[in-house]
Amino acid sequence: MSETSDVRARIAAARHVVVKFGSSSLTGPDHLVDTARIDHFVDALHGRMARGGDVTVVSSGAVAAGMGPLHLPARPTDLATKQAVAAVGQVHLVNAWSASFARYGVTAAQVLLTSGDAGRRDRARNAQRTLGRLRRLGTVPVINENDTVATSEFRFGDNDRLAAIVANLTKADALILLSDVDGLYDRNPADPGARFVPEVRTGHDLNGVVAGAGGAVGTGGMASKVSAARLATRGGVPVLLTSAGNIADALGAADVGTVFHPRPERALSAWKFWALYAADAEGTLVLDRGAVDAVTAGGTSLLPVGITAAEGEFSRGDIVDILGPDGQVVGRGEVNYDAPVLRGMLGLHSGELPPARRRPVVHADYLSNFASRL
Structure with missing residues (x-):
């Protein structure tokens, strides 16, 4: 088995998986929660759970999901409005996740975090204990940044980074980052001649790769996903980056998208990871x-x-x-x-x-x- 096949097999067999969904995957053009799409995602997540192990969801979309109910045509730019819209959208978002998991008799739990929760050791440990207990109780934690109270000084930056920190905090066996692109390309995939990058072992594999920023309703583009993937691998967590449309394959054989290899011989301890990347x-x-x-x-x-x-x-x-x-x-x-x-x-x-x-x-x-x- 090749090294690439080995890391994909490791992701496919992972007992605990953190799966991150972007805003564009969860809301429609009307800026409302797309419940049919969430049902599709939960079908795949439950299928993975039925084979053993558990999942933790990191869900973007609070601001995007609040725009429709408030009849806003574009993503707000001022902090007060963004936080108000997030407060509305988060209700719709978590209700959709909860109702969808309930179809399988599974309880979902909302967990809202700020970087301050990860930045202070006592709060980080408390979050770790809470997430661990939720999983042992058989629930699916649905995590989002607490956009309603977070400010620019106390933000993770985007939910891709949050997902990488959660993967380390919960000692996940794999992290799957889902977006609207099927993997990493060396430039915009719409450009002629764009080259697909099937795996990243070290930073050298990213030489010449130009990754873009976020879209109309989200904050984390490909650049943030690459950064988050590299961050997670520093803690020894393998990462699969692909599109939300590939979720069944991503949670199955993991034979789609781009894989980021962990570096076990150089992986940081949990304390050093926290000190370097999460602590204040x-x-x-x-x-x-x-x-x-x-x-x-x-x-x-x-x-x-x-x-x-x-x-x-x-x-x-x-x-x-x-x-x-x-x-x-x-x-x-x-x-x-x-x-x-x-x-x-x-x-x-x-x-x-x-x-x-x-x-x-x-x-x-x-x-x-x-x-x-x-």
């Missing part, structure tokens, strides 16, 4: 060049001698961004000192510090760098 940073540490080289090489704790500045009012146990001398973020870690204490230690060797302050600023076990990303 409370401050920054600026390093000299030597410290940057040591940190990005991996396996080295961060000591005060290599730190030139500590910015922000962070406390021990907080996550901080780690910057090089040119201001580029090179990693993140859990800091061992309050900001005022650390500022008095900067640039000092361990022997110059009292014994109580000779532990690393960031221990290697709680430090992750961006150098090893795909």
